[in-house]
Amino acid sequence: MSSSAYRNGNHRTATRTYGSGFKPPSFKSRLQPSPSHGTGDVRRSSPASLGGAFKDSDGVPGRVRVAVRLRPRNSEEMVADADFADCVELQPEVKRLKLRKNNWDADTYEFDEVLTEYASQKRVYEVVAKPVVESVLDGYNGTVMAYGQTGTGKTFTLGRLGDEDTADRGIMVRAMEDIFADVDLGSDSITVSYLQIYMETIQDLLDPINDNISIVEDPKTGDVSLPGATLVDIRDQQSFLELLRLGEAHRIAANTKLNTESSRSHALLMVHVKRSVAGEDAFSTENGNTSHLVKPSRPLVRKSKLVVVDLAGSERIHKSGIEGHTLEEAKSINLSLSALGKCINALAENSAHVPVRDSKLTRLLKDSFGGTARTSLIVTIGPSPRHRGETSSTILFGQRAMKVENMLKIKEEFDYKSLSRKLEIQLDKLIAENERLQKSFEDEIDRINAESQSRILEVERNFAEALEKEKLKCQMEYMKSVKELEEKMVSNQTRNQRDDLVDVKHISEGIGASVSSEVSELRMLLNNEIARRKAAEDEINLLESQLAQYRHPEADGDTAIFRLQKNLEEEIRQKKKYEEEVLVLRSQLVQMNIEADQTRRCLERGESGDAFTLNMLMAQSRNMQLRENGNGQKPSIAALSEQVGLHKIMSLLESEDATVRIHAVKVVANLAAEEVNQAKIVEAGGLTSLLMLLRRYEDETVRRVAAGAIANLAMNEVNQELIMVQGGIGLLSVTAANAEDPQTLRMVAGAIANLCGNDKLQMKLRTEGGIKALLGTVRCGHPDVLSQVARGIANFAKCESRLASQGIRSGRSLLIEDGALPWIVHNANDESAPIRRHIELALCHLAQHEVNAKDMVSGGALWELVRISRDCTREDIRNLARKTLSSSPTFRAELRRLRVDY
Ligand code: ADP
Ligand code: MG
Numbered sequence: 001m002s003s004s005a006y007r008n009g010n011h012r013t014a015t016r017t018y019g020s021g022f023k024p025p026s027f028k029s030r031l032q033p034s035p036s037h038g039t040g041d042v043r044r045s046s047p048a049s050l051g052g053a054f055k056d057s058d059g060v061p062g063r064v065r066v067a068v069r070l071r072p073r074n075s076e077e078m079v080a081d082a083d084f085a086d087c088v089e090l091q092p093e094v095k096r097l098k099l100r101k102n103n104w105d106a107d108t109y110e111f112d113e114v115l116t117e118y119a120s121q122k123r124v125y126e127v128v129a130k131p132v133v134e135s136v137l138d139g140y141n142g143t144v145m146a147y148g149q150t151g152t153g154k155t156f157t158l159g160r161l162g163d164e165d166t167a168d169r170g171i172m173v174r175a176m177e178d179i180f181a182d183v184d185l186g187s188d189s190i191t192v193s194y195l196q197i198y199m200e201t202i203q204d205l206l207d208p209i210n211d212n213i214s215i216v217e218d219p220k221t222g223d224v225s226l227p228g229a230t231l232v233d234i235r236d237q238q239s240f241l242e243l244l245r246l247g248e249a250h251r252i253a254a255n256t257k258l259n260t261e262s263s264r265s266h267a268l269l270m271v272h273v274k275r276s277v278a279g280e281d282a283f284s285t286e287n288g289n290t291s292h293l294v295k296p297s298r299p300l301v302r303k304s305k306l307v308v309v310d311l312a313g314s315e316r317i318h319k320s321g322i323e324g325h326t327l328e329e330a331k332s333i334n335l336s337l338s339a340l341g342k343c344i345n346a347l348a349e350n351s352a353h354v355p356v357r358d359s360k361l362t363r364l365l366k367d368s369f370g371g372t373a374r375t376s377l378i379v380t381i382g383p384s385p386r387h388r389g390e391t392s393s394t395i396l397f398g399q400r401a402m403k404v405e406n407m408l409k410i411k412e413e414f415d416y417k418s419l420s421r422k423l424e425i426q427l428d429k430l431i432a433e434n435e436r437l438q439k440s441f442e443d444e445i446d447r448i449n450a451e452s453q454s455r456i457l458e459v460e461r462n463f464a465e466a467l468e469k470e471k472l473k474c475q476m477e478y479m480k481s482v483k484e485l486e487e488k489m490v491s492n493q494t495r496n497q498r499d500d501l502v503d504v505k506h507i508s509e510g511i512g513a514s515v516s517s518e519v520s521e522l523r524m525l526l527n528n529e530i531a532r533r534k535a536a537e538d539e540i541n542l543l544e545s546q547l548a549q550y551r552h553p554e555a556d557g558d559t560a561i562f563r564l565q566k567n568l569e570e571e572i573r574q575k576k577k578y579e580e581e582v583l584v585l586r587s588q589l590v591q592m593n594i595e596a597d598q599t600r601r602c603l604e605r606g607e608s609g610d611a612f613t614l615n616m617l618m619a620q621s622r623n624m625q626l627r628e629n630g631n632g633q634k635p636s637i638a639a640l641s642e643q644v645g646l647h648k649i650m651s652l653l654e655s656e657d658a659t660v661r662i663h664a665v666k667v668v669a670n671l672a673a674e675e676v677n678q679a680k681i682v683e684a685g686g687l688t689s690l691l692m693l694l695r696r697y698e699d700e701t702v703r704r705v706a707a708g709a710i711a712n713l714a715m716n717e718v719n720q721e722l723i724m725v726q727g728g729i730g731l732l733s734v735t736a737a738n739a740e741d742p743q744t745l746r747m748v749a750g751a752i753a754n755l756c757g758n759d760k761l762q763m764k765l766r767t768e769g770g771i772k773a774l775l776g777t778v779r780c781g782h783p784d785v786l787s788q789v790a791r792g793i794a795n796f797a798k799c800e801s802r803l804a805s806q807g808i809r810s811g812r813s814l815l816i817e818d819g820a821l822p823w824i825v826h827n828a829n830d831e832s833a834p835i836r837r838h839i840e841l842a843l844c845h846l847a848q849h850e851v852n853a854k855d856m857v858s859g860g861a862l863w864e865l866v867r868i869s870r871d872c873t874r875e876d877i878r879n880l881a882r883k884t885l886s887s888s889p890t891f892r893a894e895l896r897r898l899r900v901d902y
Helices: 075-080 121-138 154-159 171-182 237-257 327-348 360-364 385-401 416-551 553-604 609-631 637-643 646-652 658-672 675-683 686-696 700-713 717-725 728-738 742-756 759-767 770-780 783-805 821-826 833-847 850-858 861-871 875-887 889-897
Strands: 060-063 065-070 088-091 096-100 106-110 113-115 142-148 189-198 201-204 266-278 299-310 374-381 405-408 412-414
Touching: 065 088, 065 121, 065 385, 088 113, 096 385, 106 385, 113 121, 121 142, 121 154, 121 171, 121 266, 121 299, 121 374, 142 154, 142 385, 154 171, 154 299, 154 374, 171 189, 171 237, 171 266, 171 299, 189 237, 189 360, 201 360, 237 266, 299 416, 327 360, 327 385, 374 385, 374 405, 416 861, 646 658, 646 675, 646 686, 658 675, 658 686, 658 700, 675 686, 675 700, 675 717, 686 700, 686 717, 686 728, 700 717, 700 728, 700 742, 717 728, 717 742, 717 759, 728 742, 728 770, 742 759, 742 770, 742 783, 759 770, 759 783, 770 783, 783 833, 821 833, 821 861, 833 850, 833 861, 833 875, 850 861, 850 889, 861 875, 861 889, 875 889
Parallel strands: 065 113, 065 374, 142 299, 142 374
Antiparallel strands: 060 405, 088 096, 096 106, 189 201, 189 266, 266 299, 299 412
16 A cells, blocks of 8 residues: 555555454455454554543454545536536545645545445445445444535435435445345344434434433443334345335434424434354363263354444535524534544544544444444545535545544354353253153163062072072981981990890800700709609698598598599590590591592502692692683682592691692692682681691791792681681791791781781781781891781781771880881881882871871981972872871971971
8 A cells, every 4th residue: 555645645554564354455354253363463553432441452453444435416516517627536546536726736635445426336335335244244333424515425325225226225225235145034133223313312213202312321331322212123125125214204204393404414324233153162171172061052142233324414504504593503403513523533633532422423423433343434525616615624524534543343242141041941951861861760770670689589589499409408418317327326236235145145155065964954853853842742642631531530431422423524524535536536437448449549540649639639720720811711619629629638738748738738829829719718627727737847838838828818807817816827927937938938928918907906916926927027138028028017007097096096006016117117218119118108107196106206217207208209108298297296396306397
């Protein structure tokens, strides 16, 4: 920019340093809306501001821009000034204006823009107002003001609506078009007030009743506002145009009423632009990290104001020829304008005092000159040399205004309302989110709780099961060890006893020989003594009887008679006996004759008697068995009897010939195996004969077979009683005691076992040593024998139980009395199922009676019962054991004592 010293050209701009983004010489420059400009932006001087309150340097220097616009000659001038040249000559390319003083002299002025009479409204807007509008949109205050003589085109420049010709649209219309194009009506707002100042009164052009609006000044900031002015929210261009029309109409009406012209009043259009801008993140931390929250951007609101001022005509009063007003009124009319001139002078000259408060206008334009607003002034001039003076003063006003330095500041403040609203929304969102999270958290907690509960339950269940198993195992082991200990104790006792016996036996063996000889000697002596004593007694008796005879001679006859009678009786008895014997012998003779005949016949056929008969019988028996197997015919003892005679068979049992006896007994045993034969055999005296065999014969085979036959016969209840009556128990016991062959023992045990099942014979069986005999058979250890013993015990226990429950018998079991319990307990868990089953049953029967409980506990039977109740494969036995255990107080007490849960 040239710094040549034109007249009045105070080119402060020429020496100025501008910051980046700032292009001071041009109206087109647009400020960067950064509040923190400052690098290199040194404010050279600090001219007093119109407001005076602006002191800080947080702004951008911005001199008041001044353009000059020349109105084309109007029709009147065309005529009146036809012979004269214009008083001004414009040099727009160098932005200079020459004001002719006369034909040969002119003053040259430099302006920021020089707009010729040909300048279009569009161009005028773009060079004068557009940069200000853009600043306003960026958040700065802006002022566009037209100054000039009445009729030079101020209103034309600013307020033309362009109704007829769009190209005529003035700055107000075009400014609002640009504003609407830039703002977002969703978030931004535009409000407009339209006022006029006339005779120091502020009138509302949008509401004429409101004709005395007062200026309010913020004591802190010094900002002025017009709270009484109507503010119209403008949403579109059309409403704005209507608003301008309305304002203009009101202006005309008001001026008519006041008897003035519009040129006497100042019109001020105030456009308030409020824009929301996203500020810095209010929640950022120092190092730039942001929290996890969704943060609202810092809501900033930029409030800016565009003031378009259409000043009253600048001509002097006297010249304008005001009518109907006093001088005082005239002074008042132009007070604001002269005050503005004074302020601008003061600002231009950096005066200490700027008389802002002198007028309403200067108070309202406080920010526009020397304040924070971006200000453009357009001075309008006419071409007529007749108004050269006014034109000159207008030019000088413009020149002075060019010296006014503003410090542009963005008006940015927090939009607390919107921030609060946003925060509220965000808070609500967060509350809802929090509630959702809380809910899901609680649900999760509940779910975890439920899961843990079920896990705990499962673990507890598993634990309880494991514990139960472990407990059971321990109990079993405990019971087992107790049992073992008890067994050990019993065996120890037994061994001790045996040891004692062995000791005794050893001693006796050692002295056996001498003792026996002594015994025989003693026996002899004893016999001698007895004989002698008997002789002495006989002698005494004899002497006594002789003495009696001597003492009582008369009793002799009676005694002899008595003796004779005795003898007679004896003789009679003897006779009877002999007669019987004779009878027997006779029958035997007959029998023998028959036998002799048979023998003879047999001999004639070359075979021996008994053996032949026997063989024949056996053959027949076998044949019959074969037949039975072959054609189902039952063998019949009748058939045999018919052929041989059952009595004959029975008699063979007593044959002298051992072989015959053996065969005979086998035949009988064979026959006795058939139930149908049993009664007949007994009837024929077979049972007696068999018992006799047991009694008489040493031969083990005979005894075995006989015992077998007896066992078979003993299946029948009647026979059982017969066996008992005939001393069978004793015989079987003796046999049991003597036998060595396990099969013999098995037969004997089987026979006794059968007898054990008879209720009526219980006592007798026991008294005659049956139980002991049965138990004695176990010595051979053969499982068959043990099985029979177990069966016998079970039978016996069952009978006892039955009798006890019928109330027929009471008291301890005879089995226990006879010492069967140790064996029972010992074999209760025998590998052989039949043995185990019989014993388990026997134990259950015994346990049913409380009277046995104590012995069973001490005998270790309780453990077996517990085992049976748990392990037995037969459910009925298991249940019986369980029932017994739980019903017996003794058992329960013992189990409690041993801490075994049952
Ligand atoms: P002011 O407001 O300064 O008193 P106006 O704007 O009313 O002056 O203008 C006075 C007359 O001059 C109006 O008729 C207007 O149309 C006309 N006029 C002003 N400036 C121009 C211009 N640049 N071009 C054409 N006519 C103009
Ligand atoms: Mg006007």
